[in-house]
Every structure is written in C-alpha cells, then in structure tokens.
C-alpha cells in the first residue's frame with residue numbers, strides 16, 4: 046500500500062440533540078493510498094459520523110491530530126482538518142474526494158447523465174466517452190441515462206450515486222452503504238469496482254457496510270466500534286478500535 050492519506054489521533058466528535066449525547070472517539074486511525082478499508086458496526090454507532098468527518102463535511106469537536114495528505118499536480122499537500130476554512134474544504138472535496146451518500150443525494154431536476162457528470166464538470170475534469178461508457182456498463186445504467194432520478198428504483202438511484210462519485214476518479218472514495226438497496230450480484234459489482242480502483246488507481250476507499258460477508262475476503266483493513274451506553278439512551282459513546290488489517294483481524298477472531 047501507498048502513502049498515508051488520513052492520520053487521526055485522539056479525535057472526538059460529540060453530537061447532542063434532545064437531551065441525548067453521542068460521542069465518537071477515535072484513538073488512532075490511518076488510511077493509506079490503495080487501501081480498501083471497510084467500516085462495519087451496529088446501527089447508530091457512528092459510521093456516517095466518521096465518514097462525514099473524513100469528507101470534511103463535519104468538523105471534529107477536538108483532535109490531537111487530524112490531517113489529510115494529498116498529491117496534487119505532483120506536489121504533496123498536507124492540511125490539518127480541525128479549523129480548516131470552508132472554502133478550502135470545499136475545494137478539496139471537489140478535487141479529491143468522491144462521496145457516495147447513504148441517501149443518494151441526487152439532484153431531481155437533472156437527468157441521470159447530468160447527475161453523473163456533475164462532479165467532473167464542477168471540478169473541471171474531462172471524462173472521455175470511453176470512460177463514461179465503461180463505468181455505466183459496470184453499473185448497468187445504460188438505459189437509464191435520460192431519466193430523472195425520481196423515475197428510478199432505489200437500487201438504480203444508488204448505482205447513479207456510485208457512478209457520480211467515481212466518474213472523476215478521485216484520490217479518496219467514501220461510500221456510505223453503497224450496496225444497501227441493490228441485489229447481491231450488483232452489490233458484488235459495486236464492491237469490485239471500488240476494490241479495483243484501490244488496486245489499480247491507488248485510490249483510498251473507505252466503505253461502510255452492514256454486510257460483513259461482502260467485504261470479509263477482500264478488505265485490507267476493517268474499522269470496528271466498541272459501543273458503550275450510559276443510562277437507557279442518555280449517552281451513547283463509541284470508541285473506534287483502529288483499522289485492523291485483515292491479518293490482525295484473523296488473529297483476534299474478527300468479532301463485529
């Protein structure tokens with residue numbers, strides 16, 4: 046695997062609403078280029094919170110160290126995530142990160158084709174017809190391109206969201222349950238496409254899934270969570286147990 050992309054040490058995110066406080070604590074996490082990292086854990090343990098922080102959408106509450114290291118135009122650029130100015134965060138998101146949102150996040154007034162090409166257009170990245178067709182073929186979207194998202198099934202919408210995140214070949218892909226609404230063969234295709242990007246393009250891929258078996262054999266590392274509940278619902282505290290390598294995970298027995 047390649048150079049380090051993310052380094053997190055003693056990072057914490059506290060979220061409170063309606064008298065309920067949730068804390069995600071990340072003692073240590075490193076993600077490298079070319080790494081396919083799976084994030085598994087029970088509902089509400091903080092998987093999306095983690096991805097939102099990695100996507101520079103959600104700022105950590107505190108951080109001993111939280112940096113993102115990118116290679117742009119042949120130059121290495123490293124930035125501290127805590128306190129990052131929004132315009133710089135937005136620029137990094139556009140150029141470097143592809144985010145497959147759990148909710149899809151497609152724009153209803155654009156066609157499938159326009160939705161997919163949007164991120165590339167905004168980032169000023171040229172996509173060849175061959176690249177476009179290759180991705181559309183893998184995701185089985187060839188006959189859906191002129192439709193608006195509201196006329197698609199849930200699974201089709203999810204595949205469009207995957208295509209939109211991948212089309213500009215970002216250095217980092219964050220995928221929040223990208224296979225939740227598709228059948229198993231399509232889930233395998235999406236997983237293999239993401240895995241292929243890690244292997245062939247050196248992309249750092251971080252994929253949240255409930256389906257451990259989908260990633261068990263191919264993920265390089267797996268992020269797990271230890272959840273502590275204090276009171277019935279008042280405080281939910283989650284500590285992330287590093288990103289174990291597949292090898293280490295086998296040694297400890299691989300409990301979720």
Ligand SMILES: Nc1ncnc2c1ncn2[C@@H]1O[C@H](COP(=O)(O)OP(=O)(O)OP(=O)(O)O)[C@@H](O)[C@H]1O
Pocket residue numbers: 060061062067086087088089090091092093094095281
């Ligand atoms: N905007 C918010 N404000 C306050 N608390 C929030 C907010 N969003 C989520 N939470 C809380 O943060 C915790 C973690 O939520 P998160 O969405 O990260 O979990 P998750 O592991 O992705 O869950 P799921 O698998 O169900 O999608 C939950 O207890 C949730 O109630």
